[in-house]
Amino acid sequence: MILQLILVLPLVAAAGSFWPSKRRSLPGIVTVAANGAAFVLAFIVAARCAGGGVVTALGGVLWCDAFGALVLVVCAFAALTAALFSIGFTRRKTRPMQAGRVRRYFVRLNIFLASVLVVPLLANVALVWIAVALTTLLSVFLVSFDRHTPALEAAWKYAVLTSMGAALALFGVLVLYWAMRAGGGYAFTWTGLASIAETMPPELVKMAFLFMLIGYGTKTALVPFHAWLPDVYSQAPAAVCALLSVLETTVLPYVLMRMLPLFPGVGINWAGVWLMVFGLLSAGGAALLLIQVKDLKRLFAYSTIENAGVILTAAGMGGAAGFGAMYQLLTHALAKPFGFYAAGGAILFLGSGDLTTMRGLGRRSPWAGAALLAGGLAVTGAPPFALFLSELSILAGGARDLLFVPVVLLTVCMVIAFGAVVYHVTKVVFGEPAEEAPAPAFPVTYLLALVVSFVPVLALGFSLPAGLQHLLRLAAAAMGR
Amino acid sequence: MPGLHPTLSLGNELNLLAAGFFLLATFGLVATRQVLDCVSVFAWQSLMLAVSAGLVASETGLTHLYAVAAITVMTKSLLIPWLLARTSSSAVVARREISQTLTVPTSLLIALGLATLAYFLAAPLEAAAPGAHVGVNLPIGLATLLIGAFTVTVRREALPQVLGILSMENGAFFAGVAIAPDLPLFAELAAAFDVLVIALVMGLLTRKLHERTGSTTVADLTELREE
Numbered sequence: 016m017i018l019q020l021i022l023v024l025p026l027v028a029a030a031g032s033f034w035p036s037k038r039r040s041l042p043g044i045v046t047v048a049a050n051g052a053a054f055v056l057a058f059i060v061a062a063r064c065a066g067g068g069v070v071t072a073l074g075g076v077l078w079c080d081a082f083g084a085l086v087l088v089v090c091a092f093a094a095l096t097a098a099l100f101s102i103g104f105t106r107r108k109t110r111p112m113q114a115g116r117v118r119r120y121f122v123r124l125n126i127f128l129a130s131v132l133v134v135p136l137l138a139n140v141a142l143v144w145i146a147v148a149l150t151t152l153l154s155v156f157l158v159s160f161d162r163h164t165p166a167l168e169a170a171w172k173y174a175v176l177t178s179m180g181a182a183l184a185l186f187g188v189l190v191l192y193w194a195m196r197a198g199g200g201y202a203f204t205w206t207g208l209a210s211i212a213e214t215m216p217p218e219l220v221k222m223a224f225l226f227m228l229i230g231y232g233t234k235t236a237l238v239p240f241h242a243w244l245p246d247v248y249s250q251a252p253a254a255v256c257a258l259l260s261v262l263e264t265t266v267l268p269y270v271l272m273r274m275l276p277l278f279p280g281v282g283i284n285w286a287g288v289w290l291m292v293f294g295l296l297s298a299g300g301a302a303l304l305l306i307q308v309k310d311l312k313r314l315f316a317y318s319t320i321e322n323a324g325v326i327l328t329a330a331g332m333g334g335a336a337g338f339g340a341m342y343q344l345l346t347h348a349l350a351k352p353f354g355f356y357a358a359g360g361a362i363l364f365l366g367s368g369d370l371t372t373m374r375g376l377g378r379r380s381p382w383a384g385a386a387l388l389a390g391g392l393a394v395t396g397a398p399p400f401a402l403f404l405s406e407l408s409i410l411a412g413g414a415r416d417l418l419f420v421p422v423v424l425l426t427v428c429m430v431i432a433f434g435a436v437v438y439h440v441t442k443v444v445f446g447e448p449a450e451e452a453p454a455p456a457f458p459v460t461y462l463l464a465l466v467v468s469f470v471p472v473l474a475l476g477f478s479l480p481a482g483l484q485h486l487l488r489l490a491a492a493a494m495g496r
Numbered sequence: 497m498p499g500l501h502p503t504l505s506l507g508n509e510l511n512l513l514a515a516g517f518f519l520l521a522t523f524g525l526v527a528t529r530q531v532l533d534c535v536s537v538f539a540w541q542s543l544m545l546a547v548s549a550g551l552v553a554s555e556t557g558l559t560h561l562y563a564v565a566a567i568t569v570m571t572k573s574l575l576i577p578w579l580l581a582r583t584s585s586s587a588v589v590a591r592r593e594i595s596q597t598l599t600v601p602t603s604l605l606i607a608l609g610l611a612t613l614a615y616f617l618a619a620p621l622e623a624a625a626p627g628a629h630v631g632v633n634l635p636i637g638l639a640t641l642l643i644g645a646f647t648v649t650v651r652r653e654a655l656p657q658v659l660g661i662l663s664m665e666n667g668a669f670f671a672g673v674a675i676a677p678d679l680p681l682f683a684e685l686a687a688a689f690d691v692l693v694i695a696l697v698m699g700l701l702t703r704k705l706h707e708r709t710g711s712t713t714v715a716d717l718t719e720l721r722e723e
Binding site for chain 1: 620623701
């Protein structure tokens with residue numbers, strides 16, 4: 016029952032946002048309330064799964080283990096803060112008479128959120144594909160909220176490239192179904208497939224994995240399939256960026272990592288090698304792109320690719336680093352929304368997201384400046400933030416298993432990314448503002464979203480609670496890691 | 497060709513014919529110069545997918561494949577062409593030439609190369625798990641998947657790009673008819689829904705682009721290019 020409720024809540028909020036009220040804040044309040052409730056329920060599910068249990072519903076159509084619960088709970092948390100941030104955002108972007116535009120934004124946001132939350136709960140692999148494809152299509156009009164030509168261009172690229180990826184992944188899913196039938200299986204679920212991993216023809220499983228890696232990799236924006244990502248992030252509202260970023264570093268790696276147990280053998284298996292190749296390519300490519308970036312939200316966008324690369328590389332390495340992959344998945348999904356909200360605040364105070372002209376944010380607003388500085392440090396893994404511990408656990412875990420090549424390469428990528436982000440962010444925060452203009456008011460919900468999303472980033476920077484550690488261990492174990 | 501053996505049943509031969517027309521439509525999507533013709537070529541391609549599903553159904557006795565065939569005809573051959581024409585304004589579907597980055601003969605040659613590649617990719621898979629129609633449907637479905645992706649990259653016009661994506665899905669399902677014939681009907685229904693959403697979202701986006709820029713030549717959108 017609890018799983019159905021988690022999915023129904025955003026849909027109820029979508030229906031509630033339709034209510035033709037003249038007040039522009041009403042849809043936002045409904046959305047925050049519903050997604051807050053969904054987060055609490057997701058937390059309960061995670062607590063149950065951390066005890067080693069599995070939660071199922073609808074006769075097994077919905078199924079959630081520790082890994083699914085981890086992804087579910089971080090997505091639900093990001094949904095809550097994004098809804099908060101969106102209230103102030105839509106208020107600032109619309110005129111009082113445009114309540115309809117605000118309603119449409121929240122309806123789309125809620126339906127999109129439902130499609131994100133359903134992915135880690137679906138047991139059937141074909142249905143997972145459909146849910147992932149819908150996450151793209153339902154977010155297209157969120158990306159083009161600004162309705163001017165660059166936003167439409169970004170939305171078009173996003174829709175075309177990720178739909179092409181979805182078609183390739185579909186072929187992979189069908190080949191995987193074929194492999195399951197050839198292996199004598201009947202249940203097209205993650206567990207059903209893992210139980211017949213030994214009998215499925217390896218050629219078919221390998222081909223299925225490659226098509227799914229390229230297809231879902233396009234949606235994850237792995238290098239070299241990342242062409243759409245910087246444009247989308249520079250045009251989409253900050254809250255949508257935060258959600259897309261969480262989607263790309265939790266839900267899509269989740270789908271790819273679920274394939275790992277289908278390849279027999281312990282340690283680095285065939286699929287793990289491919290995850291490492293694309294992971295390192297993405298982490299390295301994004302680290303280099305971070306140096307030359309000229310737009311503040313693109314800066315955080317490339318950092319998302321870098322982190323997706325780190326997570327997939329760690330998942331491919333397995334062993335002790337496999338735990339680190341789950342850890343990084345958690346901490347990045349907590350830190351990145353904070354970074355995007357801070358970037359949204361910076362753009363509000365300085366008027367644009369152009370890194371060549373943004374200067375003196377600290378003078379305009381000390382709070383926005385401090386938030387952006389903290390955001391830049393938090394997403395690149397500087398202490399005392401949560402990402403520092405998770406990156407350390409990946410590197411230490413890899414070194415313990417004597418995987419020195421990926422560990423050294425990952426360290427280099429992380430250092431370059433750290434240097435590049437800190438360089439750009441300090442230039443924006445310090446220095447003299449270009450012109451003296453009256454500072455705009457800081458919307459209350461921006462502050463709320465910043466504070467709420469900052470708490471776990473800082474708290475988990477000091478220690479990992481035992482319950483959460485247990486959840487991460489179970490999640491890594493489910494991947495044979 | 498692996499699918500051709502001496503004791504070919506009528507159903508097999510008809511399926512071979514449908515597959516031939518299916519591949520021909522794929523090449524048609526590469527070569528067609530008019531937007532409206534592209535839409536009708538896509539409708540024919542979808543019809544051939546339905547015919548193949550129906551033939552496999554009659555051979556194997558999997559009755560739900562008849563439902564798949566019916567869904568395909570309704571959504572892809574009728575509803576989507578109507579939806580695309582409806583959502584995008586008349587100027588988009590008017591009889592005019594599509595500009596593309598490569599000439600038609602070059603595009604066709606590359607498409608031919610991709611079709612050959614598909615046969616080589618499909619051969620080891622067939623060997624691993626032989627099936628009744630796999631030898632015909634798998635390589636042709638895979639070829640359509642690859643050629644569809646190629647079409648999207650060379651076409652500079654919005655609607656032909658959408659049709660390229662939809663034909664990629666057609667290709668995946670054409671292979672699916674043979675390699676996953678007993679895929680549950682709910683998955684097929686959900687996929688048909690997904691395809692409809694693609695057509696609707698991208699049709700609406702095309703319309704907005706046209707309203708905003710007065711053109712649907714998406715290749716002219718270069719404001720976001722990084723220098």
